[in-house]
Amino acid sequence: xxxxxxxxxxxxxxxxxxxxxxxxxxxxxxxxxxxxxxxxxxxxxxxxxxxxxxxxxxxxxxxxxxxxxxxxxxxxxxxxxxxxxxxxxxxxxxxxxxxxxxxxxxxxxxxxxxxxxxxxxxxxxxxxxxxxxxxxxxxxxxxxxxxxxxxxxxxxxxxxxxxxxxxxxxxxxxxxxxxxxxxxxxxxxxxxxxxxxxxxxxxxxxxxxxxxxxxxxxxxxxxxxxxxxxxxxxxxxxxxxxxxxxxxxxxxxxxxxxxxxxxxxxxxxxxxxxxxxxxxxxxxxxxxxxxxxxxxxxxxxxxxxxxxxxxxxxxxxxxxxxxxxx
Amino acid sequence: xxxxxxxxxxxxxxxxxxxxxxxxxxxxxxxxxxxxxxxxxxxxxxxxxxxxxxxxxxxxxxxxxxxxxxxxxxxxxxxxxxxxxxxxxxxxxxxxxxxxxxxxxxxxxxxxxxxxxxxxxxxxxxxxxxxxxxxxxxxxxxxxxxxxxxxxxxxxxxxxxxxxxxxxxxxxxxxxxxxxxxxxxxxxxxxxxxxxxxxxxxxxxxxxxxxxxxxxxxxxxxxxxxxxxxxxxxxxxxxxxxxxxxxxxxxxxxxxxxxxxxxxxxxxxxxxxxxxxxxxxxxxxxxxxxxxxxxxxxxxxxxxxxxxxxxxxxxxxxxxxx
Numbered sequence: 001x002x003x004x005x006x007x008x009x010x011x012x013x014x015x016x017x018x019x020x021x022x023x024x025x026x027x028x029x030x031x032x033x034x035x036x037x038x039x040x041x042x043x044x045x046x047x048x049x050x051x052x053x054x055x056x057x058x059x060x061x062x063x064x065x066x067x068x069x070x071x072x073x074x075x076x077x078x079x080x081x082x083x084x085x086x087x088x089x090x091x092x093x094x095x096x097x098x099x100x101x102x103x104x105x106x107x108x109x110x111x112x113x114x115x116x117x118x119x120x121x122x123x124x125x126x127x128x129x130x131x132x133x134x135x136x137x138x139x140x141x142x143x144x145x146x147x148x149x150x151x152x153x154x155x156x157x158x159x160x161x162x163x164x165x166x167x168x169x170x171x172x173x174x175x176x177x178x179x180x181x182x183x184x185x186x187x188x189x190x191x192x193x194x195x196x197x198x199x200x201x202x203x204x205x206x207x208x209x210x211x212x213x214x215x216x217x218x219x220x221x222x223x224x225x226x227x228x229x230x231x232x233x234x235x236x237x238x239x240x241x242x243x244x245x246x247x248x249x250x251x252x253x254x255x256x257x258x259x260x261x262x263x264x265x266x267x268x269x270x271x272x273x274x275x276x277x278x279x280x281x282x283x284x285x286x287x288x289x290x291x292x293x294x295x296x297x298x299x300x301x302x303x304x305x306x307x308x309x310x311x312x313x314x315x316x317x318x319x320x321x322x323x324x325x326x
Numbered sequence: 327x328x329x330x331x332x333x334x335x336x337x338x339x340x341x342x343x344x345x346x347x348x349x350x351x352x353x354x355x356x357x358x359x360x361x362x363x364x365x366x367x368x369x370x371x372x373x374x375x376x377x378x379x380x381x382x383x384x385x386x387x388x389x390x391x392x393x394x395x396x397x398x399x400x401x402x403x404x405x406x407x408x409x410x411x412x413x414x415x416x417x418x419x420x421x422x423x424x425x426x427x428x429x430x431x432x433x434x435x436x437x438x439x440x441x442x443x444x445x446x447x448x449x450x451x452x453x454x455x456x457x458x459x460x461x462x463x464x465x466x467x468x469x470x471x472x473x474x475x476x477x478x479x480x481x482x483x484x485x486x487x488x489x490x491x492x493x494x495x496x497x498x499x500x501x502x503x504x505x506x507x508x509x510x511x512x513x514x515x516x517x518x519x520x521x522x523x524x525x526x527x528x529x530x531x532x533x534x535x536x537x538x539x540x541x542x543x544x545x546x547x548x549x550x551x552x553x554x555x556x557x558x559x560x561x562x563x564x565x566x567x568x569x570x571x572x573x574x575x576x577x578x579x580x581x582x583x584x585x586x587x588x589x590x591x592x593x594x595x596x597x598x599x600x601x602x603x604x605x606x607x608x609x610x611x612x613x614x615x616x617x618x619x620x621x622x623x624x625x626x627x628x629x630x631x632x633x634x635x636x637x638x639x640x641x642x643x644x645x646x647x648x
Contacts, residue, residue, distance in 0.1 A: 151340075295472075
């Protein structure tokens, strides 16, 4: 609830007790405080709007295709290519121009949003889920479990992820599902490490001791008492993992080991556009811009969420994994 | 000193276990895989006898565990095997290409350290100023940018646009060894250097800034100021010294990872380095080369981690080896 005006509070002690309304001062938990901070942050709100637009584009792509009367893979050999077979620029019919096969770049960018969002959100979701689970177990149970799990996380973190990811994908054959699995496989460990640290300190708190005194089992304490305390960093990591996963997926597609053509993804489109960047700027610019704006919005939002959840920001110092490097 | 030796020994054992782990995973991964290397190599028209002969020549008809054992034995002796495609040893293939990747990483690392740490310091010393906001914003932009996108963009602007107006400063692709022609070597690498440096520098700027801001809030900095130590001296001797440790960690990991192959950048700029070798051997199903390169890349990361840990002790006396 909104914080009451000072006058309203003092009013109950005023001269006219009958007229004074009793104003309850609502308790504002850390989540509510964070939400309030986030809502007042113009950058966060702006990014949220951009992300909503991308989501709308992804969801509305089939509808737009229906309205336009053609699909993302429809080839316009006559109207979509010049006499020399070169893509045509933006026009009323093709808002973002056409690509090398005379396909509608606008519609393909919209369809590309589906893949990017799906890969980004589900890969980070899986990664955060595994990371929280493993981190919680390592941090709370401790002992040999902690040693084994921590070492395992160290191993995963010290793998050359892009090389490994490509090697893995090449085995099973590229597809969206494989991309998502591979991305999640290489990003859960950084979440796990952070959650482990949080769980380690939460374990020593009095409320855990009191839960133990009340006879709560370990599983219950982990889920009911410790989990809420590690959720903050996990949420921040989730927001920051999404853009990283989107870039990872685009990189795999770009290298030809992600989602295969003719499915429209931003990475695919950019790979296909390379030979044409001299003659068809729109073919490079629009998927590139879509990719950049989306990752930028998620990153800015992630920063804002981190600041909102913990204005002092100990997370700012944590080591981050970046796989799009190289 | 005894501490360091014991620490090193322990880390070395752990590293060997990790490498064995990686080698095993990659080895079995490729044997569980549905692809039949012998058939791929033989071509579509080959008879069953030809395929069997190829399989026998490569030793692929031996029991799996025998193959695994001979693979481990060779790897332990530093022999990464021989390419299926041209029968050359994987190490010689790597040796041929290592120069490209090392040139790319070393040059890039110098640029990204200077830009990244410099921008981070600039922001941290003037928090919330226009300069701070500008550097933070630019850093976030490059942080969000996929490597291949920046590479393409630089090619378009600094190669193609300049080429159109008759200025050919930076070649668009290819590599000239340093020993052949130092100037051409540098010119060919300018765009790739910028690509990896700008994107990596973004992380360093963010890291340096937040780390310095944290340290500047510490009590001992206030004490130093109260003692009347000059601002530059506080910044460099007291703040930076302590704030640089996370940057050193990141630097070690980044350099270690990239030495194993700068996959995207090498492919965008057509540089014949290890990253390109990895992608090409994967598309051609050259099993020994893939395993060798993945092992080598993991080894680089592990060695980098050990070096970082040792450097830590000298940078930060509070850290104890354990």
